[in-house]
Amino acid sequence: MATKKPDVPNIAELMEKVKSGKIFGEIAKEITESQIWTSTFRHGYADTPRNRVLQIASNVWLHLHPVKIHRHALRIKFTWCMGGITFLLFLSTVVTGVILMFYYRPVGEYAYFDMKYLQYDVPFGMLMRNMHRWAAHAMVITVWLHMFRVFLTGSYKPPREFNWVIGVFLVTFTLLLSFTGYLLPWDQLAMWAVTVGTNMARATPFLGHEGPFAEFVGVTPRYDARSVLLGGSLVGPPALLRFYVLHCIFIPLVAGALMIVHFWRIRKDGGISGPL
Amino acid sequence: MAAPAPAKKKVEGVADKVHVWPYLVRIEFLCAILTILALAVWSIMIDAPLEEAANPTKTPNPSKAPWYFLGLQDILVYFDPWFAGVVAPVLIIVGLMLIPYLDVNPKGNGYYTYTERKFAIWVYCFGFLVLWIALIIMGVFLRGPGWNLFMPWQYWDPHKVVALVNVDLPYAFGVREYTTAAWTGFAIVAAYFGLGTGAYFFMERKAIKSVGFLRMFIKIQLLLIMVGIVIKIVLRLGFNIKYIMVTPWINI
Ligand code: HEM
Numbered sequence: 001m002a003t004k005k006p007d008v009p010n011i012a013e014l015m016e017k018v019k020s021g022k023i024f025g026e027i028a029k030e031i032t033e034s035q036i037w038t039s040t041f042r043h044g045y046a047d048t049p050r051n052r053v054l055q056i057a058s059n060v061w062l063h064l065h066p067v068k069i070h071r072h073a074l075r076i077k078f079t080w081c082m083g084g085i086t087f088l089l090f091l092s093t094v095v096t097g098v099i100l101m102f103y104y105r106p107v108g109e110y111a112y113f114d115m116k117y118l119q120y121d122v123p124f125g126m127l128m129r130n131m132h133r134w135a136a137h138a139m140v141i142t143v144w145l146h147m148f149r150v151f152l153t154g155s156y157k158p159p160r161e162f163n164w165v166i167g168v169f170l171v172t173f174t175l176l177l178s179f180t181g182y183l184l185p186w187d188q189l190a191m192w193a194v195t196v197g198t199n200m201a202r203a204t205p206f207l208g209h210e211g212p213f214a215e216f217v218g219v220t221p222r223y224d225a226r227s228v229l230l231g232g233s234l235v236g237p238p239a240l241l242r243f244y245v246l247h248c249i250f251i252p253l254v255a256g257a258l259m260i261v262h263f264w265r266i267r268k269d270g271g272i273s274g275p276l
Numbered sequence: 277m278a279a280p281a282p283a284k285k286k287v288e289g290v291a292d293k294v295h296v297w298p299y300l301v302r303i304e305f306l307c308a309i310l311t312i313l314a315l316a317v318w319s320i321m322i323d324a325p326l327e328e329a330a331n332p333t334k335t336p337n338p339s340k341a342p343w344y345f346l347g348l349q350d351i352l353v354y355f356d357p358w359f360a361g362v363v364a365p366v367l368i369i370v371g372l373m374l375i376p377y378l379d380v381n382p383k384g385n386g387y388y389t390y391t392e393r394k395f396a397i398w399v400y401c402f403g404f405l406v407l408w409i410a411l412i413i414m415g416v417f418l419r420g421p422g423w424n425l426f427m428p429w430q431y432w433d434p435h436k437v438v439a440l441v442n443v444d445l446p447y448a449f450g451v452r453e454y455t456t457a458a459w460t461g462f463a464i465v466a467a468y469f470g471l472g473t474g475a476y477f478f479m480e481r482k483a484i485k486s487v488g489f490l491r492m493f494i495k496i497q498l499l500l501i502m503v504g505i506v507i508k509i510v511l512r513l514g515f516n517i518k519y520i521m522v523t524p525w526i527n528i
Contacts, residue, residue: 052297052298053295055297056295056296056297062296065296067296068293068294068295069294069300071292071293073300074299076303081307085307085311089311089315092315112330116326119326126323127319127320130318130319130320131315131316132324134315134318138315140344144404152388153384153386154383154393155386157376157385157386161376164375164376168373172369175344175345185326186329187325187327187330188329188331188334191330191332192335192339193341196340196341196349197345199357200360202357203357203361205358205362210357211357211358212358212525213525236332273385
């Protein structure tokens with residue numbers, strides 16, 4: 001009985017398969033026809049136009065998109081992808097921010113030490129804090145770049161005028177989100193940056209106690225535009241609580257709602273603008 | 277021969293649409309991965325700052341607003357807080373919102389072009405890159421104690437004394453009496469806006485009918501304010517002029 005020779009692959013044949021690229025098809029076939037694969041996935045994905053449409057239309061996240069768009073809207077050179085990246089960074093701050101909220105108390109006595117605790121004792125606390133802060137700063141930059149791109153492509157022109165207006169609200173709320181968050185670490189940097197920023201409210205015409213025409217309204221340091229913002233006449237614990245509520249609840253809700261309108265209007269205005 | 281041509285064009289127009297899945301989704305996916313990767317690497321490498329605990333009795337010098345507001349904080353050198361801190365931001369926000377309604381040039385809608393809308397691009401780039409970004413960079417890196425200017429190689433000396441030799445514009449013109457000076461300043465500011473508006477309407481008189489009076493009026497006021505900020509900066513840095521108009525209520 002001659003023993004059967006083992007099946008040695010023919011090198012030349014193999015090289016030919018690699019060169020022609022047929023090998024990938026064969027490997028894919030091996031995998032997708034294996035028992036593990038077929039028992040896990042009930043059916044394959046046929047790349048038909050109908051399926052491409054269904055991928056978008058029957059997915060709750062993806063159906064934010066239209067199912068078809070103009071070819072020019074794909075070009076990174078046109079959009080710089082900046083609107084999308086801004087949105088992604090916003091989502092990153094939401095996720096990391098919620099995690100930070102588990103450890104942080106917006107109380108004068110605790111806030112700073114909660115930051116220390118977060119940084120040194122909470123597993124991945126420092127990383128969460130870093131990601132939250134850097135994503136927030138990056139978002140400020142990307143939203144400016146997005147706005148710059150929209151201006152340069154003239155995309156605010158009819159019919160997209162109103163979406164530009166919503167955009168200006170969005171850039172304002174992005175800055176306010178960042179600014180209110182700046183106070184929360186309750187360190188020297190936070191307190192004095194916010195002091196400098198909110199001192200401006202003192203000078204509001206009519207409504208700030210150092211502003212022009214304040215004497216006709218009768219506002220005082222304890223009762224003017226700034227004290228409404230801070231809940232007192234200086235950046236103290238009431239201001240911390242106020243900024244916390246604005247930062248974690250009010251502004252994200254408003255900005256989120258505006259983003260929904262923003263995306264909806266992009267579609268209603270006929271998709272991404274283009275030279276047509 | 278000529279008849280089938282338009283039909284073909286129509287078909288091409290339809291064919292120019294592509295499926296979002298996979299063509300857009302894959303780009304978004306790639307962008308998302310790269311962004312998250314960059315954010316993660318950045319966050320692993322560089323820690324967010326945490327200074328000593330807040331202390332209301334210890335004012336740092338310089339006290340700086342968050343970096344994205346340093347352009348406005350820098351304008352404080354040249355304007356009183358009611359303008360730099362309140363009116364200017366409001367004007368920026370309102371002015372930006374008005375852009376689509378003031379810019380009636382139908383060209384350049386949805387594509388990059390410089391030649392078809394030179395003026396609009398210049399105004400936006402000047403406002404954004406110079407008045408906003410450049411001032412922020414200056415505020416972050418060059419403003420030291422006492423909000424004085426320091427070059428990157430200079431020591432931030434908290435005791436640096438800068439002689440305040442600034443005078444008001446009417447004073448520089450030789451007007452010494454308070455009420456006369458106030459009226460002189462007021463006349464200069466009014467003349468600036470009046471003449472600027474007049475000159476603009478004269479130059480663009482043919483466009484008034486099609487563009488509309490109100491639109492042109494608002495546009496030129498916003499432009500004059502923007503240019504006025506630059507003029508004030510130049511007057512201050514070049515000629516040591518503090519205010520142009522001083523009244524008991526507001527100074528400009
Ligand atoms: C939180 C801030 C914002 C988010 C998340 C956001 C998101 C987006 C996204 C995803 C797009 C699709 C195209 C692209 O990526 O470029 C878009 C388009 C657009 N955005 Fe924004 N955006 C924001 C702020 C702004 C601002 C500040 C403006 C202008 C003042 C603006 C005006 C527009 C306009 C006019 C379009 C349509 C562009 C076109 O048709 O070419 N958006 N935005």
